[in-house]
Amino acid sequence: MNKRIRQVHRWTAIAFTVSVIAAFIALAQPEPAVWVSYVPLIPLAALLLTGLYLFTLPYAATWRRTRRTADQV
Template identity: 45%
Template sequence: MWVRQIHRWLSMAFTLAVIANIVAMTMQVQAVWIGFLALVPLIPLLATGLYLFAKPYLDQRDGVRREARS
């Protein structure tokens, strides 16, 4: 499923952005754009996460019963 794969890659990008933000804060670098860097993957991460959360409920409502895939 392509949404799940995109969600995984976005979560890795978000994690790297948070780590970069923490490193910048420990080095006391005053760059506001580093703080906003985490928002770039966070917004589509939220959208794909909400879709993946709601998908089983929507499938059940439509009468489609599928086995969970890993």
């Protein structure tokens, strides 16, 4: 599961980068569509969720390890 989350996080980062570049290009047009500036928010939300999960993994492992040793004593 962790491997899949990391993979999703990496691909979402690529999608976010591409959407930001596309938004910059679209907004540089003479008649820019304002809604294009909101498109990068979708992959950014996914990056937030997967990033928070990946950030908490080491803390959760430490918490589980200390609980397991406390239960054995």
